[in-house]
Amino acid sequence: MRDMQFSELAPEFLGQLPYGAFLSVQHAGEINTMTIGWGFIGYIWQRPALIVAVRPTRYTYNLLEKEREFTVSVPAAKEFRKSLALAGSRSGRDVDKFSEFELMAQPGKTVSSPIISGCHLHYECRVLYRQPLNADELPSELIEKFYPQGDFHVLYFGEILSSYYNDSVG
Numbered sequence: 001m002r003d004m005q006f007s008e009l010a011p012e013f014l015g016q017l018p019y020g021a022f023l024s025v026q027h028a029g030e031i032n033t034m035t036i037g038w039g040f041i042g043y044i045w046q047r048p049a050l051i052v053a054v055r056p057t058r059y060t061y062n063l064l065e066k067e068r069e070f071t072v073s074v075p076a077a078k079e080f081r082k083s084l085a086l087a088g089s090r091s092g093r094d095v096d097k098f099s100e101f102e103l104m105a106q107p108g109k110t111v112s113s114p115i116i117s118g119c120h121l122h123y124e125c126r127v128l129y130r131q132p133l134n135a136d137e138l139p140s141e142l143i144e145k146f147y148p149q150g151d152f153h154v155l156y157f158g159e160i161l162s163s164y165y166n167d168s169v170g
Contacts, residue, residue: 020084035088125158
């Protein structure tokens with residue numbers, strides 16, 4: 001694993017994100033991962049940051065509210081396609097995603113939440129701030145398309161504590 005500046009990894013992260021990445025959280029011995037396809041990377045409050053969106057209906061949300069840290073593991077293009085699809089469609093309340101979807105948790109370098117072994121890029125973050133989306137501020141076409149059940153995301157602003165590339169994958 002090679003430590004890198006978060007910005008060096010950003011182009012690959014942003015290129016892969018529409019196809020999926022794993023957001024993982026561990027709290028009090030409970031571990032879960034979910035698929036994300038939306039996010040932002042940048043610099044805010046003089047810190048590198050990764051912003052992820054999690055719906056309150058997700059099992060990961062409950063863990064993230066307690067632990068306040070997370071990892072994002074980004075597979076190489078076309079890797080982990082089946083696991084990404086399954087992790088995004090099944091709840092960690094009902095299934096152990098790691099054993100069911102052949103994912104291996106590996107300890108993070110700086111946070112207690114694990115990374116997904118075999119992925120190329122990894123970000124480890126601690127939550128600086130969280131903000132529920134305000135439906136009154138969203139255009140109606142976005143609400144109709146993405147929130148017909150009213151299950152609006154909470155945005156988590158994660159300070160990137162560590163970012164690295166796995167040279168041995170691929």
